[in-house]
Amino acid sequence: xxxxxxxxxxVSASVGDRVTIxxxxxxxxxxxxxxxxxxxxxxxxxxxxxxxxxxxxxxxxFSGSGTGTDFTLTISSLQADDFATYYCQQANTFxxxxxxxxxxxxx
Amino acid sequence: xxxxxxxxxxLVKPSETLSLTCSVSIDSISGSNxxxxxxxxxxxxxxxxxxxxxxxxxxYYNQSLKSxxxxxxxxxxxxxxxxxxxxxxxxxxxxxxxxxxTSSGVFDCWGQGALVTVSS
Numbered sequence: 001x002x003x004x005x006x007x008x009x010x011v012s013a014s015v016g017d018r019v020t021i022x023x024x025x026x027x028x029x030x031x032x033x034x035x036x037x038x039x040x041x042x043x044x045x046x047x048x049x050x051x052x053x054x055x056x057x058x059x060x061x062f063s064g065s066g067t068g069t070d071f072t073l074t075i076s077s078l079q080a081d082d083f084a085t086y087y088c089q090q091a092n093t094f095x096x097x098x099x100x101x102x103x104x105x106x107x
Numbered sequence: 108x109x110x111x112x113x114x115x116x117x118l119v120k121p122s123e124t125l126s127l128t129c130s131v132s133i134d135s136i137s138g139s140n141x142x143x144x145x146x147x148x149x150x151x152x153x154x155x156x157x158x159x160x161x162x163x164x165x166x167y168y169n170q171s172l173k174s175x176x177x178x179x180x181x182x183x184x185x186x187x188x189x190x191x192x193x194x195x196x197x198x199x200x201x202x203x204x205x206x207x208x209t210s211s212g213v214f215d216c217w218g219q220g221a222l223v224t225v226s227s
Contacts, residue, residue, distance in 0.1 A: 032211075032212055034211070034212075034213040034214075036214075042219075043203055043217035043218065043219060043220055044154070044203075044214070044217060045217075046213055046214065046215050049208075049211045049213045049215075050211055053211075055215070087153075087154060089154075089213065089214070091211060091212025091213050092212070094167060095156055095169045095170065095171075096156045096207075096212065097156070098153060098154040098155075098156075099153075100153050101153060101154075
């Protein structure tokens with residue numbers, strides 16, 4: 001199985017900060033990756049697919065980049081609604097696997 | 108707008124079978140080119156893909172659970188179901204039903220989740 005390793009596991013930030021989360025795949029997955037946001041008690045919500053495509057309805061402050069094994073989720077200016085846990089996922093090879101999550105906390 | 112809703116018992120005894128059903132709000136599952144399936148989330152293992160089913164009944168399972176999992180679809184009821192046999196405490200988790208897009212391989216729609224506890 002392809003392992004997805006996220007870093008950091010948590011980040012403390014303030015409203016307005018730029019936040020970057022990285023995800024490394026254990027083998028190359030081209031651009032077959034996605035990012036999800038999960039708030040407590042809620043299901044994950046798709047933010048980014050195909051490494052950099054913004055899901056409909058997702059604010060443009062979210063962006064994704066990367067190819068191969070290294071991927072990045074960036075929140076350009078953190079808003080109060082963005083404090084949550086973020087997960088990456090590889091969509092290249094069955095079985096589909098997720099990173100362990102990065103918690104974005106208020107500083 | 109597509110909505111998914113899980114239903115089923117919240118408590119299952121060890122060694123018994125966990126059964127959940129997902130009701131899909133669109134007109135017809137059989138009109139969709141995408142996959143329907145299940146993901147679970149537990150504190151110890153994070154998000155784990157369990158398996159998926161196509162409208163024609165073709166299934167794909169995570170090898171780690173394959174011997175215990177059955178996912179089926181009922182197009183007449185616009186539902187699909189999960190059965191996980193011989194459960195243990197390690198199967199205690201939030202279970203989500205999902206749609207996986209064929210085009211991008213990502214999970215664009217999730218149910219609200221069903222918490223299943225395995226305990227005697």
